[in-house]
Amino acid sequence: MTKNYVAVDIGASSGRLMLSQLIDGKITLKEIHRFKNGFTFQEGHDHWDIDHLLKEIILGLAKLKEQGIDECILGIDTWAVDYCLVDAQGKLLAQPVAYRDARTNEAIKKFSENYSLDRLYTRTGIQLQPFNTLFQLFVEDRSLLDKADKLLLIPDYLGYQLTGKMVTEKTNASTTQLLNVHTKDWDEELLEYLHLSKSLFAPLVDAGTTLGALQLEKFGDYDLPKTQVINVASHDTASAIIGTPGQSTNWAYLSSGTWSLLGVESKVENISREAFLANYTNEWGAHNTIRFLKNIMGMWLIQEVAREDNYAHSYAELAQMASETPAFSQLVDVNEVAFLNPTSMTQTFQAYCQKTQQKVPTTLAEVARCVYDNLALCYAFELEQLMKLTQTQGKVDCLHIVGGGSNNAFLNQLTADVAQMKVMAGPGEATALGNIMMQMLNQGEFDSIQTARKVLANSFDYAIYLPQKNYDDVLVKYRELITKK
DSSP states (O other), rough: OOOEEEEEOOOOOEEEEEEEEETTEEEOOOOEEEEOOOOOOETEEEEEHHHHHHHHHHHHHHHHHTOOOOOEEEEEBOOOOOOEOOOOOBBBSSOOOOOSSSGGTTTTHHHHSSSSSSHHHHHHHHOOTTTHHHHHHHHOOOOHHHHOEEEEEEEHHHHHHSSOOEEEHHHGGGTTEEEEETTEEHHHHHHHHHHOGGGGGEEEEOOEEEEOOOOOOGGTTSSOOEEEEEOOOOBBHHHHTTTTTOOOOSSSEEEEEEEEEEEESSSOOOOHHHHHHOOOOOEEOGOOEEEEEEEETTHHHHHHHHTTTTOOOOHHHHHHHTTTOOOOOOOOOTTGGGGGSOEEEEEHHHHHHHHHHOOOOOOOOHHHHHHHHHHHHHHHHHHHHHHHTOOOTTTTEEEEESGGGGGGGHHHHHHHHHHHHHHEOTTTHHHHHHHHHHHHTTTTOOOOOHHHHHHHHTTTEEEEOOOSSSSHHHHHHHHHHHTOO
8 A cells, every 4th residue: 555655844935745655666746735934023033933834734734635645644844943932731932933033143152251162062063053042042031931841843843733742853953052962962061051951852852753643633623634743854954865865975965945054974973173163063864874064044045135126036037147147256255144134135245245345246137146156156165175074075076956956057057167076956855855755764665764865866857067167266266265264
């Protein structure tokens, strides 16, 4: 009997339910339900509407039942670091604050006044980002924390609402910067520094374990399929890496979405001084792997440019316009905090160029070109850093670009040219597929992630980009820009 697998994949701007089956040795994928997501500014902070997300999951399951599917298996992945606080009765105390909220802008600086950032890295292996859960909790409303019985990360809270069971899935938990890389448990020294108890957190569980059955009686107003919920790799990046069809010995990945995550899959953490200074992170992956990677600002930059243009042009049109505009007229460090959540992304790029006495991009095409050029430069630079840190210089033979950004042929080719490396693009739905693959592993469809990846590679088409131009002179200047900071 063919089983029905459902990936609930929720990002910062949208979410969807994707149906998958394993038929004739190939993985199928079909969108069932799509919905919008986003944060709104309320009572002084940017908040997510978690109740809206739960309702949309239920609506998606109802659609599935309408299509004649009576039973399914389901997994949830979302973005990382954000959380819900619930009281002893399991009631939500407040809508979760979004990681782009300004409350943590000075958190790292204040935290480090009494705690060494070097020590923090050697204990957790997680890169410094002002929005990490650690820093969010450092500035959290103390009165709210005092009322809280449990802290649940976003996918764990949604899983709790569906099944009534509270857990903390490890791949996502590692992004909190509160897990100790040596003990593989919550870091009690950090919890003490934050004046928090370990009891605030639900038990840690591995990706691939069973959470429980959907509480059909709780959602009695809907006709829903009988659903078994699995703890997949609930951090969307962790799922995306599982859904990367890497087959060679030495490959790197670029999970390209709102954020760009560039790294390698490893069996051991790297908490060296060099890794700390380069701001690389050691997030936990499924099956005891480490995602050694760098967070890069990503497609958020062009998404905001498009939004400010009232979406008058598609992303494909923006890429085409950029391709017809002179290349590398500006060098920009896209990872500067100014680009995290500006009032206007376009004006922020213009202000940066004006401040650094460069040609100011004025047209939409010039701004788009500036975005794409500097993303490609950042990818190439960080690939160099990655290979130095992992001692794989000259050995990495392919960069797998997955996620929504893998559909951007212009940026893919530009990346291949600047990095002078083969780029393999796809699948665009790597996150949903990684989610599905963990469910299939739970159900015994595959004996290992490696086997699952081979099936994945044979189930979808991919685009190959080989270097066509050489931009070494520009990359030299970009290195100088970044390294002198």
